[in-house]
Amino acid sequence: MMIERILPLGSVVTLKNGDGTELLIITRASIVIDNNKEIYYDYGAVLIPQGMATPENIFFFNRETVQEVIFRGYENDDEHQFAEHYDRMIEASPYPKGNL
Secondary structure (H helix, E strand, C coil), rough: CCCCCCCCCCCCCECCCCCCEEEEEEEEEEEEECCCCEEEEEEEEEECCCCCCCHCEEEECCCCEEEEEEECCCCCCHHHHHHHHHHHHHHCCCCCEECC
């Protein structure tokens, strides 16, 4: 399942090649350091029901790795505008997309 538009915060998903664990999306377009290089991922999420026990427990992944959207998060006008401009924003970003 390829997600066309970025999912809203609060969405719950499972991942391809995952074990079926549900993840709650808490951030988008996060820049992280991997091998001394700054990269971005479409999403950062925490496990359900544990949540974020520590910042190190955030799982980063991209929209192409989403297997199933179990729940779509909150959407208002600001969210719709953000989603509409997301792809242009990341195309203009100097950071490469992370790979899993």
